[in-house]
Structure formats: C-alpha cells, structure tokens
Amino acid sequence: MANEFLNNINEFNLKEKYLSTNPEDSENPVFIKSEEYVNKDAAVQEKSSHEKSAIAVSTTNLSVWFNDKPGIENVNINIKKDSVTAIIGPSGCGKSTFLRALNFMHDLTPNAVVTGEINILGKDITEYNSIDIRKKVGMVFQKPNPFPTMSIYDNVISGLKLNWGHKKGLYDEIVETSLVQSGLWNEVKDRLKISAYSLSGGQQQRLCIARTLAVKPEIILMDEPTSALDPISTAGIEASIHDLKKIYTFIIVTHNMQQAARVSDFTAYFYLGKLIEHSKTSTVFTKPKEKLTEEYITGKFG
Amino acid sequence: MKKSTGNNSENLKVIKSKNHISDIFFEKTTLFFAFLIICIVFWIIYEMFIDSAPSRDAFGWGFIFSQDWEPVKEQFGALTFIYGTVVSSIIALAIALPVSLGIAIFLSELAPQIIKTTLSFLIEILAAIPSIVFGFWGIFVLAPFMRNTAQPFLESTLGFLPFFTGTKIGFGLLTSGIILAIMIIPIISAISRDVLKTIPQAQREAAYALGATRWEAIKMALLNAKSGILGATVLGLGRAVGETMAVTMVIGNRAQIKISWFEPAYSMASVIANEFAEASGKIHLSSLIEVGLVLFAVTFVINSLARFLIYSTTKKLTVK
Amino acid sequence: MEAYEILANPKNLKRRKIINIVMLTLSVVSGLVAIIPLIYILFYTTAAGISSLNLDFFTQLPKPVGEPGGGIANAIVGSVEIVGLGSAFGIPIGLMSGIYVSEFSKSFFANIVKFVTDVLSGIPSIIIGIFAYGVIVLQTKHFSALAGGFALGILMIPTVTRITEEMLKLVPISLREASLALGISRWKTTLKIVLRTASGGIITGMLLAIARAAGETAPLLFTSFGNSFWSESIDSPTASLPVQIFNYAISPYAEWHQKAWAGAFVLIALVFIISLIVRLITKNKFSQSV
Ligand SMILES: Nc1ncnc2c1ncn2[C@@H]1O[C@H](COP(=O)(O)OP(=O)(O)OP(=O)(O)O)[C@@H](O)[C@H]1O
Ligand SMILES: [Mg+2]
Numbered sequence: 001m002a003n004e005f006l007n008n009i010n011e012f013n014l015k016e017k018y019l020s021t022n023p024e025d026s027e028n029p030v031f032i033k034s035e036e037y038v039n040k041d042a043a044v045q046e047k048s049s050h051e052k053s054a055i056a057v058s059t060t061n062l063s064v065w066f067n068d069k070p071g072i073e074n075v076n077i078n079i080k081k082d083s084v085t086a087i088i089g090p091s092g093c094g095k096s097t098f099l100r101a102l103n104f105m106h107d108l109t110p111n112a113v114v115t116g117e118i119n120i121l122g123k124d125i126t127e128y129n130s131i132d133i134r135k136k137v138g139m140v141f142q143k144p145n146p147f148p149t150m151s152i153y154d155n156v157i158s159g160l161k162l163n164w165g166h167k168k169g170l171y172d173e174i175v176e177t178s179l180v181q182s183g184l185w186n187e188v189k190d191r192l193k194i195s196a197y198s199l200s201g202g203q204q205q206r207l208c209i210a211r212t213l214a215v216k217p218e219i220i221l222m223d224e225p226t227s228a229l230d231p232i233s234t235a236g237i238e239a240s241i242h243d244l245k246k247i248y249t250f251i252i253v254t255h256n257m258q259q260a261a262r263v264s265d266f267t268a269y270f271y272l273g274k275l276i277e278h279s280k281t282s283t284v285f286t287k288p289k290e291k292l293t294e295e296y297i298t299g300k301f302g
Numbered sequence: 303m304k305k306s307t308g309n310n311s312e313n314l315k316v317i318k319s320k321n322h323i324s325d326i327f328f329e330k331t332t333l334f335f336a337f338l339i340i341c342i343v344f345w346i347i348y349e350m351f352i353d354s355a356p357s358r359d360a361f362g363w364g365f366i367f368s369q370d371w372e373p374v375k376e377q378f379g380a381l382t383f384i385y386g387t388v389v390s391s392i393i394a395l396a397i398a399l400p401v402s403l404g405i406a407i408f409l410s411e412l413a414p415q416i417i418k419t420t421l422s423f424l425i426e427i428l429a430a431i432p433s434i435v436f437g438f439w440g441i442f443v444l445a446p447f448m449r450n451t452a453q454p455f456l457e458s459t460l461g462f463l464p465f466f467t468g469t470k471i472g473f474g475l476l477t478s479g480i481i482l483a484i485m486i487i488p489i490i491s492a493i494s495r496d497v498l499k500t501i502p503q504a505q506r507e508a509a510y511a512l513g514a515t516r517w518e519a520i521k522m523a524l525l526n527a528k529s530g531i532l533g534a535t536v537l538g539l540g541r542a543v544g545e546t547m548a549v550t551m552v553i554g555n556r557a558q559i560k561i562s563w564f565e566p567a568y569s570m571a572s573v574i575a576n577e578f579a580e581a582s583g584k585i586h587l588s589s590l591i592e593v594g595l596v597l598f599a600v601t602f603v604i605n606s607l608a609r610f611l612i613y614s615t616t617k618k619l620t621v622k
Numbered sequence: 623m624e625a626y627e628i629l630a631n632p633k634n635l636k637r638r639k640i641i642n643i644v645m646l647t648l649s650v651v652s653g654l655v656a657i658i659p660l661i662y663i664l665f666y667t668t669a670a671g672i673s674s675l676n677l678d679f680f681t682q683l684p685k686p687v688g689e690p691g692g693g694i695a696n697a698i699v700g701s702v703e704i705v706g707l708g709s710a711f712g713i714p715i716g717l718m719s720g721i722y723v724s725e726f727s728k729s730f731f732a733n734i735v736k737f738v739t740d741v742l743s744g745i746p747s748i749i750i751g752i753f754a755y756g757v758i759v760l761q762t763k764h765f766s767a768l769a770g771g772f773a774l775g776i777l778m779i780p781t782v783t784r785i786t787e788e789m790l791k792l793v794p795i796s797l798r799e800a801s802l803a804l805g806i807s808r809w810k811t812t813l814k815i816v817l818r819t820a821s822g823g824i825i826t827g828m829l830l831a832i833a834r835a836a837g838e839t840a841p842l843l844f845t846s847f848g849n850s851f852w853s854e855s856i857d858s859p860t861a862s863l864p865v866q867i868f869n870y871a872i873s874p875y876a877e878w879h880q881k882a883w884a885g886a887f888v889l890i891a892l893v894f895i896i897s898l899i900v901r902l903i904t905k906n907k908f909s910q911s912v
C-alpha cells in the first residue's frame with residue numbers, strides 16, 4: 001500500500017520536474033508552483049542536455065591512496081546518466097573509497113591522495129570547486145545522520161538555507177516535494193517542526209534522502225543506504241530510487257545482491273581495489289564474464 | 303593535501319579539490335586567532351625578560367642564591383621566596399597525593415553511581431572556588447585552628463622533628479601547605495580518576511581470576527597507571543607553585559628561611575602580590591619581575607613534564 | 623608484569639584480606655576527608671556572609687571605617703565590567719582557536735597551538751598580571767579596568783580553547799560529512815552545524831571560564847587596582863569584588879571582615895550556580911545524544 005502511494009506521488013512530482021525541460025507541458029497549471037524554482041531547474045537541465053552526453057561519471061585510471069597504499073587502483077568506468085548503478089564487492093574492496101572520490105569527500109581524510117582523472121557531467125572534476133561538485137553530486141550515507149539541532153523541516157531545507165539563500169516562500173513547497181519523493185511526507189506532514197531525532201531509523205534515512213533531493217543534485221551517491229534499516233523501510237527507499245532514476249543518476253553501494261538485482265540497471269563489481277566487471281545488471285547476475293564475479297555472486301566468498 | 307612521497311603514486315596526476323574562497327578565508331581567520339595565542343605567550347616571555355633586565359644585570363645568577371631582600375639598600379635575592387614556594391608545595395603534595403589517590407580509587411573502582419556523580423560534582427565545585435575564598439577562610443578558620451589545636455598537638459607528638467617546633471602563630475609553611483593541598487586535591491584526583499578509567503577492565507578481571515583481592519586488583523591498575531598518576535601529581539604541583547592569593551594570606555609573609563614549618567615564610571608569588579603595586583624603584587620592580595620569571599620557568603618545566611607523563615600513559619593505554 | 627608477581631604468592635591469605643579491607647576503607651575515608659573542608663568552607667562562608675548581606679551591600683558605596691552600613695556596589699559593577707572586558711577579549715580568541723585546533727587539526731601547526739595553549743594555562747595568574755602591568759599600565763601610566771580585563775581575557779583563553787576543541791571533537795564526523803555532501807561550505811558547516819550541535823557544551827565552557835575569571839584576584843592587584851568610589855571610565859582604577867575582599871580580609875576591622883564574608887559568599891554562590899547550570903546542561907546533552 002505504501003508503495004502504491006509512493007508511486008502515485010512520485011509520478012506527480014516527476015512531472016513537475018520534467019515540466020522544466022518540456023515547455024509544452026507548462027500549460028498545465030497544477031505543476032507551476034514557482035517560476036524561480038522551475039527556472040533554476042530549467043537552467044540546470046538545459047546546461048547538461050546541452051553537453052549532450054549520456055555519461056554522468058567517467059573515470060580514467062582513478063586511484064585513491066591511503067598512506068601510499070591503494071584503496072582503489074586504476075579504476076576506469078563510465079556510468080550512464082539517469083540510471084541506477086550498483087557497486088558490489090566484498091568488504092574492504094574499495095566501494096566507499098570509489099564513491100567518496102566522486103564528490104571530493106576524501107578531503108576530510110588527512111592522509112588520502114586521489115590520482116587519475118574524473119569527469120563529472122562532461123567536465124573534469126577539477127573544474128568544480130568542492131562546493132559546486134557536492135551540489136551536483138549528492139551523497140547519502142550508511143548511517144542516517146540528520147542534524148540533531150534541527151527540526152524535520154529545517155533538515156530538509158538545510159542545504160538550501162545554508163547555501164543559496166533561496167526565497168523563504170519556496171521552502172514549504174520544496175520540503176513537501178522532497179519528502180514526498182523520499183516517501184516520508186505522509187508520516188511526518190503533521191509534525192514537521194519536531195526534532196529530526198524523534199524519527200525512527202528508517203524515517204531518518206528517508207529524511208536524509210529528502211534533504212539530498214532538496215538540493216536537486218544530478219547524481220546521488222548512496223553508500224549502503226539501507227543496511228541499517230528494516231525490510232519495510234528498505235522497500236520504501238528502493239521504490240523511491242526506482243521512481244527517481246528517470247531524473248537522477250544513482251550510484252549505490254550495497255552488500256545485498258537481491259537489492260542490486262532489484263534496483264539497478266548496471267552493476268560494477270570491485271575486488272581488492274580493482275574494478276573487475278561492469279555491465280548490465282542482468283548480464284552480471286546471469287552470465288558474468290569474470291570468474292571472480294561469478295564466485296562472489298554465487299556466494300563462494302565475500 | 304599531503305603531497306604523496308611514496309613509490310606508486312609519484313608520477314600520477316593528483317586530483318586536488320579546489321576549496322571555495324570563503325572556506326580558505328575561514329581557515330585563515332581561525333588560524334589567525336590561533337596564532338595570536340602563540341604571539342601572546344611569546345610576548346609574555348619577552349616582556350618578562352626585558353622588564354627583568356635591570357635586575358638580571360645587577361645580580362646575575364647570584365639572584366637565585368641570595369637571601370637578601372632589602373628594598374632600601376637595593377639588594378635583592380630570591381632564595382627565601384624559592385624556599386617558601388618549594389617547601390609549602392612539597393607539604394601540599396605530601397598531603398594531597400594519598401588523599402587524591404584514595405578519592406580516585408573510590409571514584410573509579412568502588413563508589414556506586416549516585417555517590418560517584420555527587421562526589422565528582424562536589425570536587426568540581428571545590429576546584430572552582432576562588433583562591434581568595436580559601437585564603438580568607440585560612441586566615442579566620444584554619445590559622446586559629448593550627449595555632450590552638452594542630453600545632454600544639456604536632457609538637458607534643460612529633461616535636462622531636464625540627465619541622466614541628468617553634469613559635470605557634472598559625473601562619474606559616476604548614477598552614478599554607480594545607481591550604482594548597484585542599485586546593486590541588488581536585489586536580490590530582492580528577493586526572494588520576496580519568497587515567498584509572500583508561501585501564502582496561504579486562505586486566506582487573508584477569509587479576510580476580512587469579513584469586514586477587516579487590517585491593518590487589520586495584521593496586522595492579524595503579525601500577526599500570528603510575529606515570530599518568532605521576533603526571534597528575536606533577537600538574538598539581540604546578541598549580542601549588544603558582545598559587546598566589548591563598549598562600550599570601552596564610553604564609554605569614556616574612557622573608558626568612560627557617561627549618562620549622564610553624565614559622566612564617568614568603569613565597570615567590572606572594573612577594574609579587576604584596577610588593578608589586580608599591581615597588582619603591584626601578585630595580586625593585588625589576589627584581590620582582592625576575593622572581594616572576596623564575597616562577598614562570600619553574601611552572602613551565604613542571605607543566606611540560608606533567609603533560610608529557612599524562613599524555614604518554616593515556617596514549618599508550620588507548621592504543622592498546 | 624611485575625604486577626602479577628603480587629599474586630604469585632598465595633600465602634598469607636588472611637593478611638592480604640586485612641590489607642584489602644584497610645586500603646578500601648582508607649580510600650573511602652579519603653573521599654570523605656576531601657569533602658570536609660569543602661563543606662566547612664561552604665557553610666562557614668554562607669553563615670558568615672549571609673548575615674551581612676542586604677540591599678545596601680549591592681547598591682551602596684563602601685563607607686569608611688567606623689561608619690556603619692554601606693556596600694560594595696562599585697566592586698560588583700567593577701567586576702562585571704572587568705570580566706566583561708576580559709570575555710570580550712578572551713572568548714573570541716579562545717573560540718576561534720578551538721575551532722582551528724579541532725577542525726583543521728591535521729596540520730602540524732595545530733599541535734603547536736595545542737602545546738602553547740597548555741603552556742598558557744600553566745602560567746600562574748600573577749605572572750599574567752605582571753604582563754598586563756608592563757603592557758598596559760606602564761604605557762598608560764595608570765591602573766585601569768582595561769588592564770585588568772586584558773589580564774583576565776588572557777587567563778580565559780586556554781579554558782575556552784580547550785573546551786571548544788573538546789566539544790567540537792565530540793560532534794561526529796558523520797554530521798560534517800552530511801553537511802558538506804549537501805554542498806554546504808566548510809565554514810557554514812562548522813558554524814551552523816558543528817558549532818551549533820556542540821553549543822551546549824561550549825556555552826558551559828564559557829560559563830566556567832567566566833566564573834573562574836570572576837574569582838581571580840592576583841592579576842587584578844596591580845592592573846585594575848582598586849577604587850573606593852565609582853570608577854570614571856574603563857581607563858581608570860576600578861574596584862573589583864575579589865580585590866575588595868582581599869583588602870577587607872587583611873584589614874584589622876571586624877566590620878570590614880563582615881563585608882568580605884558577604885563578598886566571598888557572593889563569589890561562591892556564583893561558582894555554585896554556574897557549576898550547577900553546567901551540570902544540568904551537560905547532563906541534558908548526554909541524554910539527548912544517547
Ligand atoms: N581513512 C583510511 N585510511 C587508511 N585506509 C583506508 C581508509 N579508508 C579506507 N581505507 C582502506 O581502503 C580500502 C577500501 O576501503 P573501503 O572503505 O572503500 O571499503 P568498502 O568496500 O567500502 O568496504 P565495506 O563494504 O566494509 O564498507 C580498505 O582496505 C581500507 O582499509
Ligand atoms: Mg564502505
């Protein structure tokens with residue numbers, strides 16, 4: 001039931017977002033909530049469609065070194081836009097390390113050095129500063145981490161409030177949209193002003209997703225987003241991903257094979273810091289090219 | 303970002319994040335304030351050096367070894383003050399150390415939770431009471447008590463020792479040592495308790511498994527924590543050496559070196575507190591500042607040693 | 623390892639048991655011994671101080687010896703003034719340095735800052751007084767609240783720095799990551815997320831620093847000095863509560879002693895109340911984060 005609801009709601013919102021690229025739809029007044037908000041989207045969409053590449057992330061010989069030991073080594077990968085790519089592999093193989101390289105998150109690790117090339121949305125990553133890149137490439141973490149001093153409402157708009165100085169008038173609408181997209185709206189719409197910490201773990205995680213969506217990134221990185229959650233919350237989040245992938249590029253690290261099979265279009269298998277295989281999820285799970293991949297998927301190790 | 307020096311990553315193109323200009327500005331701003339602290343400390347040292355120059359030129363190293371302190375004759379030496387500071391601090395340590403250890407053991411190993419929090423809170427308050435209040439209490443409560451009760455008792459029991467003889471006026475080395483002890487007990491016990499807490503519980507359990515009594519298990523923990531506890535003690539010593547008001551009010555303020563602990567004496571901090579505002583001339587002022595410089599040097603050495611000891615134990619233990 | 627040798631000897635079980643009881647008792651006793659002076663000081667000061675507390679004490683200027691009544695209003699206001707100046711000087715430096723040491727701690731320089739802060743906290747307050755005297759009083763040729771505030775400010779810096787650093791380090795990395803991942807700048811992350819999350823503890827630290835500064839006497843003796851009247855400005859000698867207590871305490875007059883007890887009571891009450899607030903804040907913080 002929850003999923004059904006989710007699907008309906010998400011369709012509603014997806015249209016809103018599409019609207020910006022398809023001006024012919026705009027006669028439908030329901031979806032025009034605020035010109036400014038829509039225009040910003042339009043600008044973003046236009047710019048990236050202008051570049052006309054279907055590749056969201058592309059890396060060349062990407063390595064990350066911790067104290068001169070490689071966490072990942074020479075990773076070459078092209079990740080398709082508006083799709084879901086699952087990253088799988090045994091613990092310690094470098095999945096998080098790969099993900100964190102894509103939005104300069106290694107900045108926070110004092111001894112990490114990133115080498116190689118990363119291309120994000122058609123531009124070399126070094127052309128962005130660390131703030132811009134993170135606006136384009138959002139991230140959801142394994143453990144839910146809402147801001148403890150803020151209400152649910154403030155959590156959702158935190159990325160906007162602390163950054164662009166959006167007009168206050170738009171906040172209500174953005175909060176609603178984002179919470180609907182992450183499937184949390186129904187549960188919290190009457191208590192938006194209470195502390196985010198009073199939510200359950202699964203709700204907190206969906207709040208974190210809403211918070212990320214509110215910034216309207218183009219790529220969303222998720223590092224084991226459901227590993228701390230119950231099956232129902234997991235299903236909710238997977239449903240959101242499924243619906244949102246038409247407009248967002250998702251890269252999801254997961255230890256759960258079924259999840260990878262369920263939600264992803266492409267799957268990349270990492271082993272000991274190297275990218276072993278990357279292709280359509282159906283291919284990876286049915287007839288993997290590499291022996292290592294097969295062993296992992298069939299549960300021989302890992 | 304750290305520049306990589308290793309084998310593999312040498313010739314590769316390093317991806318460096320560009321920080322936003324506002325972030326760079328923010329880091330530099332905080333750095334500026336941090337740098338201010340360093341400047342202030344060097345400035346303090348510089349001032350003390352410059353301002354004590356006349357005295358240092360006039361008396362040289364003899365300043366430390368001379369007992370003369372005669373403003374009228376412009377003769378100055380710091381030995382009596384050094385003596386007063388050292389002896390009162392040692393008395394304080396001798397009293398405070400066993401008591402603080404007892405408290406630390408009680409707090410970390412024995413007390414039930416409710417007593418633990420209450421006692422910790424009380425000791426925290428004890429640490430926060432201004433020294434002027436201790437001094438004032440010392441004048442009106444402790445000194446009369448020493449004069450009328452404690453000193454006669456000590457003389458009749460331990461009078462064969464030269465420390466416990468002489469005129470019983472209540473103000474002197476022993477009284478200031480006791481006040482100082484009360485004042486440093488909170489520091490020593492709090493840090494010792496924290497150090498003891500870092501000793502893994504497994505060690506105690508191992509001792510019990512070998513048939514040790516509770517005290518023996520605690521003793522083992524103490525042995526393991528000994529350099530941290532020593533550090534706490536030395537830190538307490540640093541406090542005692544630098545304490546001014548409480549000592550000034552009960553030490554008697556007489557520039558003399560007497561073996562008896564009942565006798566009035568004078569400490570480095572006290573002489574500065576008493577004479578600085580009314581210093582009679584340039585050389586007098588400069589000598590007081592040199593006393594301050596000696597005091598600074600002593601506390602600096604003591605505190606560095608303490609930090610080193612505490613750091614080395616807690617580090618060793620947390621790494622384990 | 624030598625520790626295990628104690629146990630290697632199973633004989634004298636009875637003796638060991640007696641030692642056990644004796645030592646444990648001693649430890650409990652020392653806990654009690656430590657509270658006795660505390661209780662004694664608290665009660666004595668309260669008893670002696672509260673009887674001389676009245677409205678005049680807070681609103682009137684000191685009267686000369688022999689005249690009854692009067693108060694130490696000027697000293698209380700002076701203390702507020704001097705501590706206020708000190709806070710205005712010391713808290714920003716301490717806070718910003720604390721942020722630097724905690725948030726940019728990967729740099730080597732941060733370790734130097736930490737060490738120097740430790741050095742500063744170990745310098746006896748009387749020496750800070752000498753410094754403020756040399757830097758301000760000698761230059762301006764007169765005692766002033768400004769000089770006193772300068773000295774107190776320096777004394778406050780290490781406490782504020784250390785508390786800020788410790789409290790910021792308690793904020794989990796994951797919150798910083800969450801904020802940065804939203805494209806929020808580093809400085810806004812630090813100020814609006816990290817600092818705000820830690821604000822309870824940091825405010826606590828400031829209160830402690832202020833309470834301690836309010837009781838400092840030695841560095842004021844020859845910086846703000848004292849004044850029997852209202853001081854004209856922050857650039858003139860100014861009375862303060864602790865210095866006034868000191869002057870009254872060492873005087874030979876019983877009525878001044880009474881005033882000093884009342885002053886001491888005010889100081890202790892201040893410390894007590896602030897410690898209590900601190901306890902409550904930190905307790906709340908813990909229950910919230912667990
Ligand atoms: N900060 C760090 N310092 C040193 N080594 C690190 C650091 N972070 C990661 N590594 C190393 O890099 C390698 C890859 O780690 P990473 O966290 O990316 O693994 P993972 O695939 O995400 O594992 P998991 O499934 O357990 O999350 C590991 O060998 C790890 O030890
Ligand atoms: Mg990981």
